[in-house]
Amino acid sequence: MYLPAHFVPGDDAVADLLTNNGAADLITSTQAGLVATMLPFIFEPEVGEHGTLLGHLARNNDQWQEPAFGEALVIVRGPDSYVSPSWYPSKFEHGRVVPTWNYVTAHVYGELIVHDDVEWVAGLVRRLTDLHEAANPSPWSADDAPSKFIAGQLRAIVGVEIRITRVQAKFKLSQNRPAADIDGVIAGLDAAGAHDAAAAVRATRIQPNIPGS
Numbered sequence: 001m002y003l004p005a006h007f008v009p010g011d012d013a014v015a016d017l018l019t020n021n022g023a024a025d026l027i028t029s030t031q032a033g034l035v036a037t038m039l040p041f042i043f044e045p046e047v048g049e050h051g052t053l054l055g056h057l058a059r060n061n062d063q064w065q066e067p068a069f070g071e072a073l074v075i076v077r078g079p080d081s082y083v084s085p086s087w088y089p090s091k092f093e094h095g096r097v098v099p100t101w102n103y104v105t106a107h108v109y110g111e112l113i114v115h116d117d118v119e120w121v122a123g124l125v126r127r128l129t130d131l132h133e134a135a136n137p138s139p140w141s142a143d144d145a146p147s148k149f150i151a152g153q154l155r156a157i158v159g160v161e162i163r164i165t166r167v168q169a170k171f172k173l174s175q176n177r178p179a180a181d182i183d184g185v186i187a188g189l190d191a192a193g194a195h196d197a198a199a200a201v202r203a204t205r206i207q208p209n210i211p212g213s
Contacts, residue, residue, distance in 0.1 A: 001107055001168045009171040017078055017106055017169065018043040018051070022132075024076040026055070026160070028112060030066035037063050041074065041162075042127055050164035053108060054124055056157045064114050064158050072112040072162050078104025081197035083174065087188030088181040102185070104200055106169040108162065115159030122154055173204040 009017075023040045037057060045051040053074055057064045080103035091097045115121065126142055133139035142150050174185045182205050189198035 001170055003168065003170055004176070006175045007170050007172045009169050013171065014106055014167060014169045015043075015045060017076060017104060018053070018108070018167075019045075021076050021078070024053075024074050024108075026057075026063070026162070027073040027075065028063060028066070028068040029070060030063075030068060032062070032066055035063045035066060037061060039160075040128055040132070041076075042124070042131065048163050050110075050167065052110070052164055053162040054127075054159070056121055056124060056159050059156050059158055064160060068112045071109040071165060074108040074110075074162055076106040076108060078171075079194075079196040079200045080104065081189055081192075081194045083185055084188060087184040088177065089184055090178060090181055102173050102197060102201065104171050104173070106167055108164055109166045109168075110162040110164040113161040113163060115161060117159065118151075118154050121157055121159045124159055125154065125157075171200070171204065173201045175204060179205075 018041075021041065021043075023038050025036050025038050027034060027036045039055045039057065041053040041055045043051060043053055080101065083100045083102050085091050085097035085099055088097050115124075122142075129140065129142060133141075174182045177185070182201065186198050186201050186205065189195070189201065
C-alpha cells in the first residue's frame with residue numbers, strides 16, 4: 001500500500017476501525033488462484049502480538065479448503081467518498097486543483113486458521129449476533145429459532161481465524177489540503193448527504209492522526 005506520512009493513522013484509530021467494522025473481504029492466494037469472500041469479522045486485539053480476526057464461511061465455499069500460500073489478506077473499509085475540487089476555496093484563488101477520492105481502509109495480513117468445530121462456530125455466531133443486534137430494540141437471538149434448525153445451520157458453516165502478523169492502514173481524509181479546503185470538503189460532503197464521510201474528515205480535522213499514538 002502506498003502510504004504518505006500524512007495519511008498514516010494512529011494505532012488507536014486503526015483499532016477502532018477493526019473493532020467497529022461490519023464486513024470485510026478475505027483474500028487468499030491458492031493453487032486455484034486468488035479467492036475472495038466478503039464476511040463479517042470480530043476483532044480480538046488481545047490475541048497474539050497484533051490481535052486476530054474471527055469469522056465464518058459456508059461449508060460449501062472452497063476457500064477454506066484450499067491451502068493458502070503465504071499470508072491471508074483482509075481488506076477492511078471505512079467511509080469513502082468522491083471529493084469535488086469545487087468544494088475548495090483554493091479553486092477560486094488559483095484553480096490548481098483536481099478531483100480526488102477520500103477513504104479509510106486497512107490491509108490486515110495474517111495466518112489463516114480454520115476451525116471446523118461446531119462448538120467454536122456456535123460461540124462465534126452468538127458473539128456476532130449479539131454485536132450486530134445490539135442496536136435493535138427487539139434483538140434477535142439464536143435461542144429464538146428451533147434448536148434443530150440452528151444445529152443444521154451451524155453444520156453448514158466453518159470458522160476462520162486470521163492471526164494478524166501486520167496491518168497497513170491508510171486514512172486519506174484531505175489532510176494534505178489547507179484548512180479552508182478541508183472545511184470546504186466537510187461542508188460539501190454534508191450537503192451531498194455523505195455524512196459518514198464528512199464525519200471522518202471532521203474527526204481528522206479536530207484530532208489529527210499521529211502514527212504510534
